[in-house]
Amino acid sequence: MAVSVLEIFKVGIGPSSSHTVGPMRAARMFTLALAEQGVMTSVTRVLSEMFGSLGATGKGHGTDSAVLLGLSGHEPDTVDVDQVPAILEGIRGSSSLLLQGAHRIALEPPRLSRRPIGLS
Template identity: 45%
Template sequence: MFLSVFDMFKVGIGPSSSHTMGPMVAAGMFLDLLRASPFEAAGLKARLHGSLAFTGVGHATDRATLLGLAGFSPETYDAAKAEATLEAMKRNKEVSPDGLGTLHLDPASDIVFDFGPSLPGHTNGMILMATDAQGDVILQQTYYSIGGGFVVTAEDMASGVSTGDMDPYP
């Protein structure tokens, strides 16, 4: 994969690209996966692991994840709209990402900070899940925020994709 200077130096939400941009990008990837899925989701959940859990609130990882699951992306981030969306999400306990309808998402209980061991692929790991009407998980994907807003899945990591694969000049 070719990596340009515009990929390395980005304007985005902070304070840490690994803790905000990465989780927001991962959530967007998960929404795309869900749109392509044959399953009909009724809700969304996230488990933040390792560094994403331990510094998650201080680095706004929970907010970035919630906003990503609501359809926000770092490239088109609108701060005023984000605040309004987070307030509505707390009040209504739902999100309506494009193409998926209204999905249950309670910020207080559906974003879990897992302070146990880190996931095996990277210290910045997260598991995103879609649930059916009964709350059973119907789709799940593990993502790793590997720095600079870059994200890989557990499958990518297992197959050897890493930041080194993004360097055109090894």
């Protein structure tokens, strides 16, 4: 089985693509599923929770931004990285988010979990 270099190296926003590519894709896939199921317009709230290394270091590595971009319909390999700061400023500045670029929901400030990370 041949493997392309594009399958090994994933393109994504930084500073840590390992913390942004998967979450951005997952968030986008979530909104695509909402649209396919015909329930997008009934969505009033989306809660995103991070676990493991994404929960421990995600904000510093850009996971929160990646999720916002994915929910907005952006993909890691096609988003214009030069426009990412402006896109995020627009989302945060308006305190709202257009799910898949089509349905507006309010954006609430993140609440940090006080749950311990790791095994107990």
